[in-house]
Amino acid sequence: MRALILSATLCLASFGPAPSHAQTVAITGGKVYTVSGATIDNGTVVIRDGKIVAVGPNVAIPDGAQRIDATGKWVTPGLVDAATVLGLSEISAVPGTNDASAQGHDNVAAAFKVADGLNPTSILLSPTREDGITTVVIHPDNGLLAGQSAVVELVDGSATDMIVKPSVAMVANFDSPRRVGAQSRGEMLMRVREILDDARTYAKRRADFERAQTRPFAASRLDLEALQPVLAGRLPLLVSVEKASDIQATLRLAKEFGIKVLIAGASEGWMVADELAAAHVGVLTGAMNNIPREFNMLGSRQENAALLRAAGVDVALIGNAGGGDEDQFNVRNIRYEAGNAVAYGMKWDDALRAITLAPAELFGVSDRLGSIQPGRDANVVVWSGDPFQFATRPEHVFVRGKEYHDVSRQDLLMERYKNLPPNYTEAP
Amino acid sequence: MRTAALAALFVTAACNSAPAAQAPSPQRSTDTTAKSTANAGLGATSTPNADPFPSTYKPRPSTPTVIRNVTILTAAGPAIHNGAVLLRDGKIASVGASVDAPSDAVVIDGAGKFVTPGIIDIHSHVGAGASPGDRGANTDDVNEATNPTTPYVWVEHSVWPQDPQLPRVLMGGVTTIQVLPGSANLIGGRSVVLKMVPSRSVQGMKFPGAKYGLKMACGENPKRVYQQRGPSTRMGNVAGYRAAWIQAEAYRRRWDKWNATHQGDPPQRDLGMETLAEVLRGNILVHNHCYRADEMMQMIDIAHEFGYKIRAFHHGVEAYKIADVLAREGIGAAVWADWGGFKLEAADAVRGNMALIDKAGARTIVHSDDESGIQRLNQEAAKGMAAGNAIGVPVSEDEAIKWLTINPAWALDLDSKIGSIEPGKNADVVLWSGDPFSVYTRTEKIWIDGAMVFDRSDPNEHWRTDFELGFVPAASTVGGNK
DSSP: OHHHHHHHHHHHHTOSSOOOOOOOEEEEEEEEOOSSSOOEEEEEEEEETTEEEEEESSOOOOTTOEEEEOTTOEEEEOEEEEEEOTTTBSSTTOGGGBOSBOOOBTTBOTTOBGGGGOOTTOTTHHHHHTTTEEEEEEOOBSSSEEEEEEEEEOOSSOHHHHEEEEEEEEEEEOSOGGGGTOSSHHHHHHHHHHHHHHHHHHHHTHHHHHTTOSOOOSSOHHHHHHTHHHHTTSSOEEEEEOSHHHHHHHHHHHHHHTOOEEEEEOTTGGGGHHHHHHTTOOEEEOSSOOOOOSGGGTTOOTTHHHHHHHTTOOEEEOOOSSSSTTSGGGGGGHHHHHHHHHHTTOOHHHHHHTTTHHHHHHTTOTTTSSSOSTTSBOOEEEESSOTTSTTOOEEEEEETTEEEOOOOHHHHHHHHHSSSSOOSSOOO | OHHHHHHHHHHHHHTTTSGGGGOSOTTTOSSOHHHHHHHHTTSSOOOTTSOSSOOOOOOOOOOOEEEEEEEEOOSSSSOEEEEEEEEETTEEEEEESOOOOOTTOEEEEOTTOEEEEOEEEEEEOTTTBOSOOOTTTOOBOSOOTTSSBOTTOBGGGGOOTTOTHHHHHHHTTEEEEEEOOOSSSSEEEEOEEEESOOOSSSTTTBOTTOOOEEEEEOTHHHHHHTTTTSOOSHHHHHHHHHHHHHHHHHHHHHHHHHHHHOOSSOOOOOHHHHHHHHHHTTSSEEEEEOOOHHHHHHHHHHHHHHTOOEEEEESOTTGGGGHHHHHHHTOEEEEOSSOOOSSGGGTTOOTTHHHHHHHTTOOEEEOOSSTTGGGGHHHHHHHHHHHHHHTTOOOOHHHHHHHHTHHHHHHTTOTTTSSSOOTTSBOOEEEESSOTTSTTOOEEEEEETTEEEEETTOGGGOOOOTTHHHHSOTHHHHOOOO
16 A cells, blocks of 8 residues: 555656656566567676667666666567557547547548547556557547557656657558448449559649649548558558458559558458468557457458467557457456467467567667667666566566656555545645 | 137246246245246236247257366365365266266366366357447347347347357357346346257257346436437436336336236236346346446435346446455446446446455456457456556456356356356356466367367367358368477
């Protein structure tokens, strides 16, 4: 009780602009999963100024460094949930707390950036971070072209402090034509082709467009502009799609326009795993769905992620159980998604990669995070054991070199009601 | 006419394991079995408390089976390490450090593995809300959202036995479920208790002798659904429950009087009131969807006012705030491990809920309300254990297994038949590849009433629904082995 109260005070005191962390920290003796390189038994990780500065079996510990003895513990990069609306949605049913979707024009909102609506004081940041998740990729909901995703690190501070990259993908939803204003798959893809084609034309004729000397385009100026990095192959089109033949249609579209795609969902990805691997298309999927919820996912199975990985596909694990597990409230459960992936055939190291370095690579931020190597942001977690196990607890969580001792709203509620009746005036 | 009457009698007699035969407390139930049967003999007159859709479930043929050299979480005491269990004639014949295996028994070596009772989920909608759920598939038959009070609907009439979700539920180690109507209504209708077995009809899945439940719902859902016609407020909700119970009281009195005298014409039947009257008589168990502590407290007072018992609160994300009251009132708390935040009344969900309820001496029940979560209820309990440990409320595996088995069995009033590994109990048993509270563990073999109904290693022991044939690739039903 006392310890909890003390750490709560620390936590509350830490709000405000992200401070610099000159403190040098050495985590010693743990089993270090670098992910980018070999796993090191009895390794040391040195953190300074928010970055990892050294990692290895025989690292000199700088004088004055704060030492954390991780003997018998597991040390991993901070985990990454590659598909969430954390910080964009607080209470799902309360529209005023939801900022993940755009009105757009006819289901197109390519210029919409979710990063603009990020809520840095979301009560869900703490319970997420205290479970070892240090980075999330937040995405827009709804729409044929829904808008742009961002990579966010869970540091205290302003939205600006948190955002690693405000535009890492353009989200498209191809899994249900009728939800994006089309009557059929063919009509939906026809519309996408029209928009991409117009975006190309627009780029060549901006001056004519400004003088109103072009034919009408199929999307707004801002949306056509936002699609330029996609057409240039710099920004991946992240396509949410489930059915095997729809995945194939997406691959054809990508080839036709020379654009880079990522696939999210991919319930039937295992049926076309070789094609995805050959096209070097990464996939975001989970390991907890085996239900033919809709006709477009009759082949759902829990081995999907493992089979894709085994075929050579880059896989990032995301929540896909279809209930509440993938909500912003339970981003913290991403480690159990990895555990279930292992139960259904994925190699353990691949599962860890799928919630650390793989999403960092897929979203173009692997130079910043996702692995334990010098130069990376010091997002490091010391676990009491195997991070995929329920009984395991994160004992130290560092984000950009700062150790967080979170006391979430949920912790405060439990503390208040641990002994009944509650005391409503006791200050935590 | 005479033959029809005879047939009616025959049906009543043939299903002697059905509800009428085991109405628990004759004092509370003036409508005895004898009178029901007598009513059935009145010719074409339908009878209020007969069993019009009787269970036709029959256990599959079984072979005596011994699982030995295995860790057994019995839900009735400490784990038995290197133990053995004998399943014979559909029952658990013996359990202990060793058992005498009959010469014709199949012997399974369980080294490194675990045996538990079959998991029981008291909150599911599978079958009634079936897959696929595409618009136009019309497989969602969960909410009769045409009236805030619909005690007259019975969810079994919505259950599609070919729902492809059903075999997946079984694969999760779940052997018994309660299917409930949805939460759109203040009073949603009757539940049904099913065994996870293939059948041509829902009757073939119905748990013989199981009581019906009544679904009630608090809070946001009813007032949202009926915003236009009412109730549109929480006070409107409460007025709605009370109005229904007042009607039910009067109905029960009319029928109890007639049942006692058989004077004159019987009162006219009313399907909804029949169900509510049976709740008042203690023969139907109330399962109350309720998130907030303060609303649960009000529902408890309503139950006191009208003299019925709430068997369990479902989705009680704030149960931890009143766990002492739930313990005192003898009300079970059916909860998730960590769902919350999807609406304001779920905002105070905490992961320590299961452990805190348990600590206060109330019954923790792990439930799913979800076709995916129901396949991993063991993992939900594991999360609840871990959360308890994190706040200094340790929970042993011996205790957590109860959250999945004997506690939900109690909530269905079936704890004398299922929910623990004890001699005489139905042989509903799961063999796990390892500790069921590990993320890496999967079910290996499952028995219901002593008959093997799932074997991960044997493709001939995988239940495939009619829907799946041709539509769903065979590999995706169970998948390859690890």
